[in-house]
Amino acid sequence: MxxxxxxxxxxxxxxxxxxxxxxxxxxxxxxxxxxxxxxxxxxxxxxxxxxxxxxxxxxxxxxxxxxxxxxxxxxxxxxxxxxxxxxxxxxxxxxxxxxxxxxxxxxxxxxxxxxxxxxxxxxxxxxxxxxxxxxxxxxxxxxxAVPLLARELGAGLLGERVRDGAVVVAPDLGAVRLAEHYGALLSRPVAVVRKTRLSGTRVVAEELVGDVRDRPVVIVDDMISTGGTIEAAAEAVVRDGAAPEIVVAATHGLFVEAAVERLNRAGIGRVLVTDTLAQPATPAMPLGVCSVxxxxxxxxxxxxxxxxxxxxxxxx
The missing domain is CATH 3.40.50.2020 (Rossmann fold)
Known part of the structure; x- marks a missing residue:
């Protein structure tokens, strides 16, 4: 055939x-x-x-x-x-x-x-x-695509931040196994945010389990849709004293509704996704795209x- x-x-x-x-x-x-x-x-x-x-x-x-x-x-x-x-x-x-x-x-x-x-x-x-x-x-x-994204996270200037005491953060309990996979590939510890979803766009982070004080943070998830989960997780790690310019990695970047504004407002320094979905040639945020x-x-x-x-x- x-x-x-x-x-x-x-x-x-x-x-x-x-x-x-x-x-x-x-x-x-x-x-x-x-x-x-x-x-x-x-x-x-x-x-x-x-x-x-x-x-x-x-x-x-x-x-x-x-x-x-x-x-x-x-x-x-x-x-x-x-x-x-x-x-x-x-x-x-x-x-x-x-x-x-x-x-x-x-x-x-x-x-x-x-x-x-x-x-x-x-x-x-x-x-x-x-x-x-x-x-x-x-x-x-x-x-x-986790190994692909992990390799990109561990490379170049971004890799220096990740290797310099970074903590991988699961933005909710459903992402714990994913964060553990990233943590194993990057040889970094894992922290977990416990969240409550109020609606399709509103999320509240209630508790952070793990030590992120003065440390770079990499928040990981399978997708970024409205950005509500990532925004809540970013607020939680900042509240617990994480280093500035948070990095976010996710396989699928949907970026619907006010997602870009949310991520910019949350102080995200870098977002890394793949091209499973078409991404804009000139994104309105610091976006890196890895090809699958x-x-x-x-x-x-x-x-x-x-x-x-x-x-x-x-x-x-």
Whole structure:
């Protein structure tokens, strides 16, 4: 089977980079947009191919999810032998349980829709729902960008700050294992913030467990959405006497609503994310972007050759 890469419109630059690493030109794709908002993708030249559809489902999440489903269906109808969806950022992953009776479990709905559309395999990067593999009816490869981000944190001038007595901070209890992973890679201790979420945008940090006084701090999380969690954590470490110019690292940078203003207001000296989601060429804050294209290309190449991905997988 030939290897073919199909790009959605959510992050074409990332798909181009993946294709360059693999030495593959992207398959021809057109996405017709109707005046009422409907989409109609079309693909060509996929008969009998091993197809990888690259499409993160970040904001606007619903548009990108529907486009991905239609792209998968188009590939199936074009005769693809097998289809792997490469979803670097998996929208709806935070909806992995009910908060009360009558709520939907969005991650299950999207996963089932992908399988129904024709997905044979799914590749994601640092998904918020660690149970995604158990939820999905198809095989899931959960990659992690933590080693990539940790290497960047430990390099150059930023690395000097990180190595100079820095503490890795989990902004909530859900990020403790992630912070421990960063801590192990950077050989740094870990502190934990206990938070209470008041709403989708408002978070209160109630307690910091660990010593950050006069020490550089690296706050880590899987994603930055509205910035509320990071802002609350930054306030907590400053209140406990941390050194100024806090560093933040996260795999996915959504930066929705007033996230940039929040991070600037919180005194964040540097934010480091990956390109699982498209980032602005001229960000309004000190932003560094690490590319996951080589990792995704490696994973795609191994799956195409039926080779294991063990050393690329996220810890769960």
């Amino acid at each position: 030939s290897l073919q890469i199909v790009a959605g419109t959510a992050n074409r630059a990332l798909a181009d980079s993946v294709g360059e690493v693999l030495g593959n030109e992207l398959a021809p794709v057109t996405v017709e947009r109707f005046p009422d908002g409907e989409l109609r993708p079309a693909v060509d030249g996929l008969q009998g191919a091993d197809v990888y559809v690259v499409q993160p489902t970040g904001p606007p999440v619903n548009d990108h999810v529907v486009e991905l489903l239609l792209l998968v269906d188009a590939c199936r109808r074009a005769g693809a032998a097998r289809i792997t969806t490469v979803v670097p950022y998996f929208g709806y992953a935070r909806q992995d349980r009910r908060g009360r009776a009558g709520q939907a479990i969005g991650v299950r709905v999207v996963a089932e829709a992908l399988a129904s559309a024709g997905t044979w395999h799914l590749i994601v990067v640092d998904p918020h729902a660690v149970a995604l593999e158990a939820i999905c009816a198809v095989g899931v490869e959960m990659l992690t 294209a080589p990792m995704l290309a490696d994973a795609i190449g191994r799956l195409h050759r039926d080779e294991p991905l063990d050393d690329l997988l996220a810890r769960t």
